[in-house]
Amino acid sequence: MRTPAKLDLIGAITSLLYPPACAICAANVATGQYLCAECDAKVARIVPPFCARCSEPFSGAISTIFTCANCAHRTLHFDAAVAAYRSRGIIRQVMLQFKYHRQIHLRHLVARWLFTALDDARLSGRTFDVIVPVPLHPARERERGFNQSALLAELLSDRIALPSKPALERIRYTTTQTAFDRAERMQNLHGAFRLRKKADVRDLRVLLIDDVLTTGSTLSECARVLRRAGASCVYAATAARG
Secondary structure (H helix, E strand, O other), X not given: OOOHHHHHHHHHHHHHHOOOEOOOOOOEOOOOOOOOHHHHOOOOEOOOOEOOXXXXXXXXXXXXXXXXXXXXXXXXXXXXXXXXXXXOHHHHHHHHHHHHOOOXXXXXXXXXXXXXXXXXXXXXXXXXXEEEEOOOOHHHHXXXXXXXXHHXXXXXXHHHOOOEXXXXXXXXXXXXXXXXXXXXXXXXXXXXXEEOOOOOOOOOEEEXXXXXXXXXXXXXXXXXXXXXXXXXXXXXXXXXXX
């Protein structure tokens, strides 16, 4: 398993051999940048109106805080799930490169999108005690070589000086969620997570971290386990929303 320190060393060596280039169009960019100005301008932000619970954006002139029908008609165990960007176009391309094509240096770009979520009013005025990343099943993590949520949580931990702890573990290997509707996703994930031995979240205010929020089923099941273990609240932040 590659540690963040090893990843940074590999990235430093690579940057010496290859000039920085846009992850989308390969145009030259400044050191520390991952998108050119033209591609960055195409990144889709989530703007009001959106659901206060799951950040699903809506069209129309809605000026009040609201909860969408999908959230209102099911039990969600997180207090709110916040994302500042939509997983479409360029963001989706970057996410796929990061997760499935081992472009691990892109975690820094994805983390910037995650950091933006913390400016949302649902999170900015709150105090948290611990960051908890959504875990991968050990078999999937071995196959991928890393847990993208854990990498993002570590970068966020450094950014806001809050400890990141792997309090959860995934104990059941689930089939891919892409073919399931919301109800089937919830059923597929039930019992897939548990609290790690010796992990203690009693009375803690938890910030749960994942890369992408799709239906909220994974975040909700993780939050359910954390709540059952005594967490006083569970808010979630993701780099993007599907």
